[in-house]
Amino acid sequence: MAITENTEITEAITDAEWAVMRIVWTLGEADSHTIIDLVSQQHDWKAATIKTLIGRLVKKGALATTKNGRQFIYTPLIPEQAAMDTALTSQLDQMCAMCRGQAFVNAIDQTELSQTDIQELITHLQEKLTTAPTTITCDCLPEGYEGSC
Amino acid sequence: MAITENTEITEAITDAEWAVMRIVWTLGEADSHTIIDLVSQQHDWKAATIKTLIGRLVKKGALATTKNGRQFIYTPLIPEQAAMDTALTSQLDQMCAMCRGQAFVNAIDQTELSQTDIQELITHLQEKLTTAPTTITCDCLPEGYEGSC
DNA sequence: GGTTAGAGTTTACATCTGTAAACGTAAAGT
DNA sequence: ACTTTACGTTTACAGATGTAAACTCTAACC
Numbered sequence A, B: 001m002a003i004t005e006n007t008e009i010t011e012a013i014t015d016a017e018w019a020v021m022r023i024v025w026t027l028g029e030a031d032s033h034t035i036i037d038l039v040s041q042q043h044d045w046k047a048a049t050i051k052t053l054i055g056r057l058v059k060k061g062a063l064a065t066t067k068n069g070r071q072f073i074y075t076p077l078i079p080e081q082a083a084m085d086t087a088l089t090s091q092l093d094q095m096c097a098m099c100r101g102q103a104f105v106n107a108i109d110q111t112e113l114s115q116t117d118i119q120e121l122i123t124h125l126q127e128k129l130t131t132a133p134t135t136i137t138c139d140c141l142p143e144g145y146e147g148s149c
Numbered sequence C: 001g002g003t004t005a006g007a008g009t010t011t012a013c014a015t016c017t018g019t020a021a022a023c024g025t026a027a028a029g030t
Numbered sequence D: 001a002c003t004t005t006a007c008g009t010t011t012a013c014a015g016a017t018g019t020a021a022a023c024t025c026t027a028a029c030c
Helices: A015-027 A032-042 A047-059 A080-093 A097-109 A115-129 B015-027 B032-042 B047-059 B080-093 B097-109 B115-129
Strands: A063-068 A071-076 B063-068 B071-076
Touching: A015 A032, A015 A047, A015 A071, A015 A080, A032 A047, A032 A071, A047 A063, A080 B080, A080 B097, A097 B080, A097 B097, A097 B115, A115 B097, A115 B115, B015 B032, B015 B047, B015 B071, B015 B080, B032 B047, B032 B071, B047 B063
Parallel strands: none
Antiparallel strands: A063 A071, B063 B071
16 A cells, blocks of 8 residues: 555656756645746746646656645655766766766866865765775676777 | 768767667777677677667767778767767756756766776866865756755 | 636657668679 | 678667647636
8 A cells, every 4th residue: 555656766757857857856846837937937848848748757657746726736756866866877877887987077077066065075985995996897898808998 | 171071970879879889989990790799799689770770870970981892890980988978968967056966976876986087086076176166056946046956 | 607717638740769670782602 | 603691771660759739627717
């Protein structure tokens, strides 16, 4: 007797759907009017388009609905940070293991980070350094093949 | 008089196409037989499928072809690191600016990095720290709205 | 109580992706 | 020269995604 069926929270959120989720994550909950209003100010999408995105997010278990009079209140069923982690990690997982470090360097270079963020990253990295391997092997070729990019 | 038409190197590489690109990036160049052979060992795809992917990559300007007898030699037209950066950055760009730091922390936690990588990251971060803002504002809502996630 | 507006649902449709068979053609072997 | 191979191209097709109109109700207003 689960509250929500929660068959599998793990349906990937598409690029367009991210825009909707960000609104709901930030507000905590929102009705469709609010979502449509705010998303329209960021993207040149018709209300109908945003309705479709909301519907798909509900169907894929990313948003919960609570009846409120004639309309629904939408709330996130998956945490924002978890969605971000999943998105980043799946992207990284398909890249050469050996090159991921450099990818981080470049991504971090191009990202505005707060002093606190940076300090936390440094701390984590220093901790990670204590158990880090000397080298990471390129995993672009199948088992048994040599090569590195 | 460009060597290659290079209309726009910026066509995104899809998940399946990454598998092909990684082989070519690692080998520097490869004929289709080699690509099909190696990719088949990593993915349960038919040769025809891999041929399709190669064809699409050529069409979208990610791979160059050089005739060699009855077949082609394929070479990357976009650098691996650039593709990785683009993929990561576009992912990050659609996430809340305020949460990106934490996303990095989590992603780095789940990624194996070499001592050298980590040290380079720390150095970069220490450098970045000198000009970092105290806080990053949540940019999930449209201009003029308050809110943070 | 009848009308209406607006919320959610259905339907639509082109393009992109993943996956693959079929085909045309020229090189390679006999 | 003839056949076979196999490389690249064309075609196929279902499901995902972006984008949006049309439709169905029911709650709200007069």
